[in-house]
Amino acid sequence: MISKNIVILGGGIGGIIAANKLRNELPSSVDIIIIERNKMHTLAASYLWLMVNLRKAEKIRTPLSRLIHKGVKIIYEEVKQIDTSGKRIQTEHNEINYDYLIIALGSELEKKHLNNNQYGIHNFYTYEGAQRLRDELAKIQSGEIIIAIDSLPYKCPGAPYEAAMLISGYLTKRERKNKININLYTPEPHPLPVAGPELGKSVSDLLENKGIKFYPAHQLKEIKPEEKTITFNSDLTKQYDLLIVIPKHISPAVIRNSELEDEGGWIPVDRNSLETKLENVYAIGDINSVSIPGRWQPDKPMKLPKAGVFAHSQALTVSEIINSKIFGKEIKNSFCGDGFCMLEAGEDLAGFAYGDFFASPHPDVKMRKLGKAWHLGKVLFEKWWLAPYGFSKSFYKILIQLGAKSLKIPIKL
Ligand SMILES: Cc1cc2nc3c(=O)[nH]c(=O)nc-3n(C[C@H](O)[C@H](O)[C@H](O)COP(=O)(O)OP(=O)(O)OC[C@H]3O[C@@H](n4cnc5c(N)ncnc54)[C@H](O)[C@@H]3O)c2cc1C
Numbered sequence: 001m002i003s004k005n006i007v008i009l010g011g012g013i014g015g016i017i018a019a020n021k022l023r024n025e026l027p028s029s030v031d032i033i034i035i036e037r038n039k040m041h042t043l044a045a046s047y048l049w050l051m052v053n054l055r056k057a058e059k060i061r062t063p064l065s066r067l068i069h070k071g072v073k074i075i076y077e078e079v080k081q082i083d084t085s086g087k088r089i090q091t092e093h094n095e096i097n098y099d100y101l102i103i104a105l106g107s108e109l110e111k112k113h114l115n116n117n118q119y120g121i122h123n124f125y126t127y128e129g130a131q132r133l134r135d136e137l138a139k140i141q142s143g144e145i146i147i148a149i150d151s152l153p154y155k156c157p158g159a160p161y162e163a164a165m166l167i168s169g170y171l172t173k174r175e176r177k178n179k180i181n182i183n184l185y186t187p188e189p190h191p192l193p194v195a196g197p198e199l200g201k202s203v204s205d206l207l208e209n210k211g212i213k214f215y216p217a218h219q220l221k222e223i224k225p226e227e228k229t230i231t232f233n234s235d236l237t238k239q240y241d242l243l244i245v246i247p248k249h250i251s252p253a254v255i256r257n258s259e260l261e262d263e264g265g266w267i268p269v270d271r272n273s274l275e276t277k278l279e280n281v282y283a284i285g286d287i288n289s290v291s292i293p294g295r296w297q298p299d300k301p302m303k304l305p306k307a308g309v310f311a312h313s314q315a316l317t318v319s320e321i322i323n324s325k326i327f328g329k330e331i332k333n334s335f336c337g338d339g340f341c342m343l344e345a346g347e348d349l350a351g352f353a354y355g356d357f358f359a360s361p362h363p364d365v366k367m368r369k370l371g372k373a374w375h376l377g378k379v380l381f382e383k384w385w386l387a388p389y390g391f392s393k394s395f396y397k398i399l400i401q402l403g404a405k406s407l408k409i410p411i412k413l
Contacts, residue, residue, distance in 0.1 A: 169346025
């Protein structure tokens, strides 16, 4: 009888997918354990809809245990320490040994710009933040909305652009668009440089068509909350009525200063196997750092974007690799760098971007024409993700697979 312990740190997108896949395919003598500090799971992709009042807050949140196979053990605790030499995880009350470790701890947000709501500074990167922003958007009647990306990397490179277009659609519907300017400032040279120039051009065109003012190559320098001004590295200062900041992303404290992190705080992995420098220790999703071809500035090599779609596909790959190792089979699976995104454009429309992020000399991602079908696809995806593990999840999975087949898009769930 095979007896092994697989420990998964983090019960977000990557952790949930890995746990369910491993549990489905491995005998019960293999223990699968998730360590997660939150009992409730929220779908971050839906914060964008929450922000423009297209979702009720309680509809995008569910107990984590409902999303996970009953045969997976969940320990609701904070991971305090990863002891790689002793192959042990330390939480507040437990010590858990592992044979295989999957680190899926995601990223954290720097608090600096998160607690200044009284000065009109908001975000949609947290569950609470998206709700407060929704209330502000309901109130604003005229003036300047500024969306500013603090720094790179940030998760979901399409999200600020989607937010600008969703807000534009929201204001148009309420006949306030002609009294409010939407401005988007980013340090990036064009939208989504991590997805290559072609997609960047498609998104720039979309912004222009909607009258959204776009300012690339603007690095945020300082915000003066009392004066309601934002200054960029070029010393350009702008006044805002509502400021939406994409906060700086940092790696979780348990990884910072651990032997696994690189200089930026993220965990470097082999781009095909997702294995860290330590054997049988894998890092998937936002926590890892995967180099891809291209540079977005001469001194800034490109990294695979932090996105749920990659946390998902990397979880599938790592689960298959661990499965092969446990059964002593040849390892045939590797992460190929393909990714997709349904880019919300407001007014119930979305674009579908798909491509190869490992393509050389730069990622090769193209967007199909805007359409309602892509928006409905994203809605279906949300329903599948939040459905309880079991019959309803399988039902939505079949619907997505049928839709993907008819639209000729290669999606693996
Ligand atoms: C507004 C917004 C829109 C987005 N839209 C999309 C989209 O359309 N498509 C897409 O692909 N991606 C999207 N994303 C990005 C996506 O949500 C993330 O990339 C994805 O969640 C990463 O998955 P992960 O498993 O790496 O980390 P997470 O899903 O963040 O999970 C990490 C888990 O680890 C837990 N954790 C962290 N530290 C500890 C600790 N010390 N102890 C115990 N538990 C811990 C956390 O509580 C969390 O549950 C969006 C994100 C945002 C904010």
